[in-house]
Amino acid sequence: MNFEFSEEQNLLREQAQGFLADNCPTTLVRRVLESDAPCDAELWKKIIAMGWTATTIPEDYGGLGLSYLELSIIAEELGRALAPVPFSSSVYLATEALLLAGSEAQKQHWLPKLASGTAIGCYAVAESAGRLSPNSLSTTVSGMNITGEKIPVADGDLADFAIVLARATSHATGDGVSAYLVDLHQSSVTREGVPTIDPSRSHARIQFDESDAELLGVPGEGWSLLQKIADRAAVLFAWEQVGGADTALNMAKEYAMGRFAFGRPIATYQAIKHKLTTIYVKNTLARSNCYYGAWALSTNADELPVAAATARVSAIQAYYFAAKENIQTHGGMGFTWEFDCQLPYRRSKLLATNIGSEALWQEKLITAIENRQLA
Amino acid sequence: MDFNDTPEEARFRKKAKQWLAANLPSSDELADLDYIGRAKLWQKKKYDAGWACIRWPKAHGGQDASAIEQVIWNQEEARCDRPDGVFGIGQGMCAPTMMAWATDEQNKRYLPKLASGEEIWCQMFSEPASGSDLAALRTRAVKDGDDWIINGQKIWTSGAHFSDYGVLVLRTDPRVPKHQGLTYFFIDMKSPGIEIKPIRQISGGANFSEVYFTDVRVADAQRLGAVGQGWKVALTTLMNERASIGDGGGGINFNTMFNLASKVNIDDQPAINDRSVRAKLANWYVQESGLKFTGYRSMTALSRGELPGPENSISKLVGAPKLQDMASFALDLLEASGAIWDPELSEDAGRFQAAYMNSPGIRIAGGTDEIMANIIAERVLGLPQDIRVDKGIPFNEIPTANS
Structure with a gap:
């Protein structure tokens, strides 16, 4: 049995932790939260200089050609630090979409830029309230011109290009959905920031008005491509989530040890101890499921859909629980702007809604288990 | 990252699989036996072939196997339909306590028979008034020459009625704070004065018993650890309980x-x-x-x-x-x-x-859900213990429900 990171990978984790402790304290996260800046540009530059954006991009395209285990470690540490950068959009989603479905020319053009950080990609899929379906898509493509509105798009105001899901006008419903690659530096593209529950990460509304688009992948197979991208991104999102959940646990623990009530630390009360134990248990289960997801992603295993959904569901649950109970452990102080409890609370729900909610992934999990049994 | 055995582990697993495939008891062999007889037959087979309690030292009936070999064996044995469920407490909890606290002679006498299944052991800690608060136990042992005389009651003892020996914690000094007045022994379950009454559970089964002690004698030589050190010895057993339940x-x-x-x-x-x-x-x-x-x-x-x-x-x-x-x-x-x-x-x-x-x-x-949560909070997260109002108070002055 070898179900653990290697020694070199653990060294990478140590290095990442040290780097983020120095370069991404919560004061920096709060600075982005309290300003109009879409991210911390300095931190983003340093992350690029560390080579993290190049992690899984093959060397032929200017990347490092490392495995998804290395990327999992980076994701967990970025999540732990609540880093206010467009990493998830550009790396887990845009890079993965190109690796999965990009033509040789598209890969040649974009992957070296993504690796070197000279381009940022984003994932423009959501359109309106409620769960997206092939039938509900209203963004359309005629010829190679795309028209419609995507909201919210994580990092949409920063990005240079977007992966967009749209339907060909020649098809009325359901089928005819394809993924497109759209350069966002066109005059027909308008973008504006949208306020969210987590202003430490930026989100935008993007309007396309007959903008130029290129097909990404096979025409008409956009919906199934979306599922494949989501499965891969879900593992990496889940790692960010367990990293964040651990941050919430540590904040709660530290506060409970130091806060006295009725003459003793509140950490001596079972109501608090059991709360923190429940957080620890949920985090531990979620982290072990993330190992499973990382293994499936790094080996391209057939059970990736099961593993990804398992990691994603437990990570959503763990992070939300840890973040809300961290505030509760802090009492009134946890509800103040001054305290940092708000940061994981905001981020947990943002990451939970970004690529499909808990309910959506529960459904995907059972469907994937049914499919595995049929196989 | 993979789920594979190392080459050495794979060889060991193959050996275990082969032996199991060739040696699982047939239905004919088991036909006329009750579940204890079946478990004993299987345990003896394993022992004779060197597959019983493999992690134990050879001198005690084991094979000096590594922890991972024990895990692999457990996995492979669990895949088989075989008699089960009689020796877990003795081998999993009593034996590690004996190894840590008994004399070499005692270990030579008792452990190989525990490994071979010839003798079955049980554990008697809980009492009607001390469950989660185990150190509040009241069953008394009073020194009498080279013996101790035991009076009181234990409860929730699994397998008491078919066990040959048992380990137990007793109160030897009620005048000192509760953890300090305990002493740990092992005892012959056939000793005069021991009475075992099965407890009927809400499920209808009776997996546990009450064990009553009336003037039961146990030799001082069967004490594990010093007089007053029983809590520390009990922790050895409890650590292993958590690993085996x-x-x-x-x-x-x-x-x-x-x-x-x-x-x-x-x-x-x-x-x-x-x-x-x-x-x-x-x-x-x-x-x-x-x-x-x-x-x-x-x-x-x-x-x-x-x-x-x-x-x-x-x-x-x-x-x-x-x-x-x-x-x-x-x-x-x-x-x-x-x-x-x-x-x-x-x-x-x-x-x-x-x-x-x-x-x-x-x-x-x-350990109830609540006790398990306390253990994780204190041992894993490092949170402080709850304030104990009975701390430092002589055991016989601690208030109880109806006093």
Whole structure:
């Protein structure tokens, strides 16, 4: 049995932790939260200089050609630090979409830029309230011109290009959905920031008005491509989530040890101890499921859909629980702007809604288990 | 990252598999035996072939095997349909305590017979008034020459009626604070003055007993650790209890729930098509998966010759309530017929009803959910202990419910 990171990978984790402790304290996260800046540009530059954006991009395209285990470690540490950068959009989603479905020319053009950080990609899929379906898509493509509105798009105001899901006008419903690659530096593209529950990460509304688009992948197979991208991104999102959940646990623990009530630390009360134990248990289960997801992603295993959904569901649950109970452990102080409890609370729900909610992934999990049994 | 054995582990696993395939007892061999006889027959077979208690030192009847070899053996044996469930406490909890605290001579006398299954051991800690607060136990031992004389009552003793020996903690000095007045012994269960009464459980079974002691003599030579050191010795046993109790199994899991939901209908459709059913199943799946892969991480540590982290302490705390919730939901899925508990009439011979009635005990045995949560909070998260109002007070001055 070898179900653990290697020694070199653990060294990478140590290095990442040290780097983020120095370069991404919560004061920096709060600075982005309290300003109009879409991210911390300095931190983003340093992350690029560390080579993290190049992690899984093959060397032929200017990347490092490392495995998804290395990327999992980076994701967990970025999540732990609540880093206010467009990493998830550009790396887990845009890079993965190109690796999965990009033509040789598209890969040649974009992957070296993504690796070197000279381009940022984003994932423009959501359109309106409620769960997206092939039938509900209203963004359309005629010829190679795309028209419609995507909201919210994580990092949409920063990005240079977007992966967009749209339907060909020649098809009325359901089928005819394809993924497109759209350069966002066109005059027909308008973008504006949208306020969210987590202003430490930026989100935008993007309007396309007959903008130029290129097909990404096979025409008409956009919906199934979306599922494949989501499965891969879900593992990496889940790692960010367990990293964040651990941050919430540590904040709660530290506060409970130091806060006295009725003459003793509140950490001596079972109501608090059991709360923190429940957080620890949920985090531990979620982290072990993330190992499973990382293994499936790094080996391209057939059970990736099961593993990804398992990691994603437990990570959503763990992070939300840890973040809300961290505030509760802090009492009134946890509800103040001054305290940092708000940061994981905001981020947990943002990451939970970004690529499909808990309910959506529960459904995907059972469907994937049914499919595995049929196989 | 992979799930493969190292070449050495693979060789060991193959050897274990081959031996098991060739040596599992046939139904003819087991035909005329009760479950204790069956368990003894299987244990002896393993012992004679060098597959019993393999992690123990050779001098004590084991094979000096590594921790990972023990895990591999356990996995392979668990895959087989074989007699089970009589030696767990003796081999898993009493033996490690003996190894740590008994004399060499005692270990030579008792451990090989425990390994071979010739003798069965039980553990007597809990009392009617001391469960979670174990150190509040009241069964007295008074020194009399080279013996101690025991009076009192133990409870929740698994297998007391078929055990040859047992370990127990007794109060030898009520005038000092509670942890300091305890002493640990092992005792012959056939000693005059021991009376065993099975306890009938809400599930209808009787897996536990009350054990009454009336002027029972035990030799001072059977004391483990110093007089007054019983708490420390008991911790050796309890540490091993946590390692051996696990999630308690319980006979139902995600797969049985999934199959049930595929079989019964909601509004003329298989229940598995219902969104709320699917969401519940998903939650149990991720819990089970989380426990499984947490176990794999511990196994990896063992395989690398490291000590596993504290992660495994969560297995009973997660597994037991999950079992209860699944059983409860299974009965709901069956609607009115969920109430029927009959081997002929119930779905799957009453498996779900049995789990419903057994699961409350699993949440309590070997440390309640609440005690397990305290242990994780204190030992894993490093949170401070609760304030104890009986701290430092002589045991005989601590208030009790009706005094």
